[in-house]
Amino acid sequence: MQFSLFESLNLLGTFAFAVSGVMKAIEKEYDLFGILVLAFVTAIGGGTIRDLLIGQGSVAWMRDNNVIYTIFLAFFLATVFFNLMKRFERWVTFFDSVGLAIFTIIGIHKGMQFHFNEMICIALGTITGTFGGVIRDVLAGDKPLLFHKEIYALACIIGGSIYFFLRASDRLENFAEIICCIIIIAIRLLSLKFNISLPKIHVKTSEK
């Protein structure tokens, strides 16, 4: 078994996503099974929804043991060494951003493979990167963080748009993936560092 860089980064992202599921489940005082399920849905939820929408037959992770073992590893480590994980939270956030970038690229590729137009491909990339977290929050009984805090999906959308822009250029075509990834990671980390979030629409409460 030989790992490409791409596959390694994918598993790193899967690990980080699963850890965020474990954290959320522990915060909600879920039991061990609840923790395991939240680790899983956070890590594979986005890809699952993508595969369902595309209608490609069985969803990808069910045939991919590496992904499954990675999630079990994350479940085990994050549950046993919860306090240690907390201390390395910065690293988890960094891996999480790597996962966001890789998952977006994977989703875009899959969309292209099924001949969807650019807009749908970017949407599939964004769904792959972000909807695991949405399912995690719904199953935890929370309003999805994605919809009211932090810049997350926007990083995927911008990164994905730049990806298609670069692919159309002669010079940078071969670097489109890597540049797209770097942009997504950069937007995510910078928006966290400077505490930037998307604007909301405020309405007078008299209108309810």
Place this chain on the structure above:
Amino acid sequence: MQFSLFESLNLLGTFAFAVSGVMKAIEKEYDLFGILVLAFVTAIGGGTIRDLLIGQGSVAWMRDNNVIYTIFLAFFLATVFFNLMKRFERWVTFFDSVGLAIFTIIGIHKGMQFHFNEMICIALGTITGTFGGVIRDVLAGDKPLLFHKEIYALACIIGGSIYFFLRASDRLENFAEIICCIIIIAIRLLSLKFNISLPKIHVKTSEK
């Protein structure tokens, strides 16, 4: 590109459903991305669940740019002209009822195309018409309105039943769709006007 009456009404309904997603997201203080996602899931959620249950390959809206642009338009208009939309709430409610009727018919047709029996076809019509709102409410962290307020699904069920009844008759076969639509719209608007809702089962609290 030529629009049939049917297609136009479908887009009108899509628009109204998307607007109701925007309204809900703004009420919940979601950010711009959250508003966009709720506009989408409200408009295409019902049809997506229908297509997933049928297992027809990729879901319908992913190949239908008119639907996607209509949702973006609704997102843009309802976000920018929020207060204006509020003032025209009656029209939005009317369009919403039109959407409910059209979506029900589309769902029934799709069920027939896949040779499901009448009961399942009516269920698919009802799901197409109503489950976008259910996903909207779940993602907004609310109990689905559909399950405890207003007559909504019942309009689809009655309309759908009458549709199959009319199809079996010699005289009215050609008018089955239009009569079904009018009945759904009428039930919905009248139940709103007279504040009629479905009965609930009340239990003594001592039984928890």
Place this chain on the structure above:
Amino acid sequence: MQFSLFESLNLLGTFAFAVSGVMKAIEKEYDLFGILVLAFVTAIGGGTIRDLLIGQGSVAWMRDNNVIYTIFLAFFLATVFFNLMKRFERWVTFFDSVGLAIFTIIGIHKGMQFHFNEMICIALGTITGTFGGVIRDVLAGDKPLLFHKEIYALACIIGGSIYFFLRASDRLENFAEIICCIIIIAIRLLSLKFNISLPKIHVKTSEK
């Protein structure tokens, strides 16, 4: 039409799951349509998610009238004779455990039919048995009971593992299904009787 023992037990389980959906909906003061939907999603939700993940075309219950009529019957009886149902709660719990066992076996069989490995088959069995309840709780606006109360999924996982263990043995191969069922029912009922639940991870609140 001839019923096998297996089919009868399946319908018994479907009935009990639907009743638990009705109970939850009434507790939440949902209207008649809400009660019907919760009866349905609790009874067929797990199998639906399994079929979607496998990507087998249309989901199983849509072609199975016996399941649909059983759910309608449960809806009718549990709504009309709510107080009576409450008094026979023990029986409903017992039937519910039978359903859990049968659904697990059905899910495992389906996984084997599609040539998934043992781990995925057990996961599919567990999903078939438990995720109807998860959807029920999400649609009722609750945190899924499955994740923080009672032993439920663990029974499926242990039963499923023992099933594959028995299949590998020469002597007990033919009894694998029945032993698996009995083990699942026993674990479920004993854990209820002795009030055993899965451990949770407790963290100091200072760490949030």
